[in-house]
Amino acid sequence: MLPTLPSLTDKLAIAAGKLSAAAIRAAGAGLGSNLPGRVARRLSPGILTLLGGQCRRGVLAVSGTNGKSTTSGFLYSILRQAGFKTVHNRQGANLVTGITATVVAAANLECELDADYCLFEVDEASLPVVAAEVPLNAVLVTNLFRDQLDRFGELDTTARLLNKGILHHHSLAVLNADDPNVAQLADGCQRSYYGIESLAAQTDTACRSGTVELSYCPDCGAEYKYNLLFYGQLGHYSCPFCLSTRPTPQVAAVEVVVGQSSSRFILKTAKESIAVNLALPGLFNVYNALAAAALASSLGIAAITIADGLKKYTTLFGRSEKLIIDDRSVVIQLIKNPAGATQVINSVACNPQGAILVAINDNLADGRDISWLWDAEFELLEKHTGPIMVSGRRAQDMAVRLKYAGIPSGQIIVRPNLHRGLQEMLAMVAPDQTLWVLPTYTCLLELQKILRAMGYVLADT
Numbered sequence: 001m002l003p004t005l006p007s008l009t010d011k012l013a014i015a016a017g018k019l020s021a022a023a024i025r026a027a028g029a030g031l032g033s034n035l036p037g038r039v040a041r042r043l044s045p046g047i048l049t050l051l052g053g054q055c056r057r058g059v060l061a062v063s064g065t066n067g068k069s070t071t072s073g074f075l076y077s078i079l080r081q082a083g084f085k086t087v088h089n090r091q092g093a094n095l096v097t098g099i100t101a102t103v104v105a106a107a108n109l110e111c112e113l114d115a116d117y118c119l120f121e122v123d124e125a126s127l128p129v130v131a132a133e134v135p136l137n138a139v140l141v142t143n144l145f146r147d148q149l150d151r152f153g154e155l156d157t158t159a160r161l162l163n164k165g166i167l168h169h170h171s172l173a174v175l176n177a178d179d180p181n182v183a184q185l186a187d188g189c190q191r192s193y194y195g196i197e198s199l200a201a202q203t204d205t206a207c208r209s210g211t212v213e214l215s216y217c218p219d220c221g222a223e224y225k226y227n228l229l230f231y232g233q234l235g236h237y238s239c240p241f242c243l244s245t246r247p248t249p250q251v252a253a254v255e256v257v258v259g260q261s262s263s264r265f266i267l268k269t270a271k272e273s274i275a276v277n278l279a280l281p282g283l284f285n286v287y288n289a290l291a292a293a294a295l296a297s298s299l300g301i302a303a304i305t306i307a308d309g310l311k312k313y314t315t316l317f318g319r320s321e322k323l324i325i326d327d328r329s330v331v332i333q334l335i336k337n338p339a340g341a342t343q344v345i346n347s348v349a350c351n352p353q354g355a356i357l358v359a360i361n362d363n364l365a366d367g368r369d370i371s372w373l374w375d376a377e378f379e380l381l382e383k384h385t386g387p388i389m390v391s392g393r394r395a396q397d398m399a400v401r402l403k404y405a406g407i408p409s410g411q412i413i414v415r416p417n418l419h420r421g422l423q424e425m426l427a428m429v430a431p432d433q434t435l436w437v438l439p440t441y442t443c444l445l446e447l448q449k450i451l452r453a454m455g456y457v458l459a460d461t
């Protein structure tokens, strides 16, 4: 498709967008602002189409409930490793305004975008909106968990929105075979699947439990049966009544080993297989890496380049951030919904002496409804011996949740003020111990400010 020639208004829109971004930076205001995108779109509603259409090799989108940022971070690292110039909304502003802000920032004042790929992390509800403005060559879907009840309500609604976004241009759909909610998407489009084939014998099975979420066969409505279940609804499933079953993945992880702070697996693509090492804990990060590998592989990138790109990736934006503060290691991991939080709690539970700081806010960006805390398996911390602090606006609710999870009241410290809580917790942790910080989104933003004031900067902030 030939892009239309930029008008004076388009050029003005880019200049105005860049100017407002500079003003925001100068004012020291927050991350991933949508304002420059909003300004540019007001002046030129077609600006995203104009700029996105200039990508030499295409536009890639990453969507799904959990792991969008980490997965697109992995993919960005692989594309760089492969020598491609990529424009990416790496600060996680994943609505159409934030995506517009990203391309406006990357374009020059002549409305030219010099990029091989655009890689967009896209909010599930925004996928059809973005697809209506830019042709998406490939759409990757990580997983579909119950999330942000106040915004979407139903899983079916989210699935419909994703389908609408994929079908708009009949994009290549790169889908998680192990998630029945995802595997059934994009019927009628070209689909490429990824999945975990096997866990290595030494992978501690105690570290891969979690709530089982029921899922149903789309063909006959029967409940799926699993012969291998990883967490949530992810695993190897089949329908006991009809022939519907987990699709065979074209890109797979085998012999997966998950450790406390790292994991490794053999990556198998259609033609190659290679060992992959990740400096990140949790089976969910194996899925994130595998998803990125699957999309990269569909672009023709070699396995060795994929493995190198995955290894080089440093985590974005506190999704799993490691810091050393006064010889104490601090691991920060965002929590925002039951399945994701359960996986994080699982990694923490493998290290029962560490200190834990859970910070819960209920601002709009966190989701006002915090009932999901009751679906996250804090019960896994029952045998935890280290101190546990709760903080944020909903510190009291979190304390109640922990009491019901079987943690003695005497072990729970309540400090609604996050700054004070963090200082106190750091003073309490022994030098060889780890402090795990589990914040909701706006608590993470607050934490970044506190750490910046202490002289620590988290990646990409």
Ligand SMILES: [Zn+2]
Residues within 6 Å of the ligand: 217, 218, 219, 220, 221, 222, 239, 240, 241, 242, 243, 244
């Ligand atoms: Zn069936």
